[in-house]
Amino acid sequence: MYKIVLVPELKVLLSRNQIAQRVTEMAEDITRDFKGQSIIFVGVLKGAAIFLSDLARQVSLDATFDFIGVSSYGNRPTPAEDPAGHAAWDSLGEVRVTKDLDQSMTDRNVILVEDILDTGLTLNYIQKLLLAHQPRTLRIAALLDKPSRRKQPIHAHYIGFAIPDAYVVGYGLDYAERYRNLPDICVIENP
Numbered sequence: 001m002y003k004i005v006l007v008p009e010l011k012v013l014l015s016r017n018q019i020a021q022r023v024t025e026m027a028e029d030i031t032r033d034f035k036g037q038s039i040i041f042v043g044v045l046k047g048a049a050i051f052l053s054d055l056a057r058q059v060s061l062d063a064t065f066d067f068i069g070v071s072s073y074g075n076r077p078t079p080a081e082d083p084a085g086h087a088a089w090d091s092l093g094e095v096r097v098t099k100d101l102d103q104s105m106t107d108r109n110v111i112l113v114e115d116i117l118d119t120g121l122t123l124n125y126i127q128k129l130l131l132a133h134q135p136r137t138l139r140i141a142a143l144l145d146k147p148s149r150r151k152q153p154i155h156a157h158y159i160g161f162a163i164p165d166a167y168v169v170g171y172g173l174d175y176a177e178r179y180r181n182l183p184d185i186c187v188i189e190n191p
């Protein structure tokens with residue numbers, strides 16, 4: 001009896017050069033918008049770590065970092081549980097904080113840095129949490145946006161690329177914790 005094993009296929013959607021160019025533009029926008037002020041980047045672990053480190057190094061402002069860790073209930077299945085890779089990419093909107101902020105956000109210019117804006121449920125939750133700190137300003141920088149997947153409206157001031165509804169990995173984004181270290185952003189097929 002034969003067992004069919006599907007080998008994951010990765011196709012580059014956004015090359016490292018395209019990403020670098022767009023991140024530079026986003027950094028220029030942030031530098032212009034907050035000229036003469038201090039900002040704090042709040043990265044959402046783990047997916048935004050690489051984007052934040054590239055973005056922050058190109059922003060010419062007085063800047064500090066913090067990180068927040070969240071885990072959505074209704075986690076994505078592992079490849080073994082979902083060999084076709086189609087089920088439950090959706091977070092259920094019930095988010096658990098796994099790493100809280102280290103600093104107060106009160107009266108700060110906060111830039112929430114996220115890898116991808118999908119249904120919008122996670123960012124809506126984090127946004128509410130940050131607003132409770134009463135920051136001076138709160139803006140969202142998301143490298144990728146899948147507008148067709150939105151379940152809750154959310155406004156991101158800085159968006160890198162709008163992409164179609166495909167599952168992507170690389171540049172911080174994972175599938176079952178793998179592929180985060182790919183320098184390009186790739187569509188994964190047969191995960």
Ligand code: IMP
Nearest residue numbers: 091117118119120121122167168173174
């Ligand atoms: P949302 O609450 O549905 O907007 O979920 C956003 C989170 O889902 C992101 O921070 C990612 O961790 C994850 N996510 C959504 N789409 C993708 C994808 O295509 N690749 C990897 N992770 C994704």
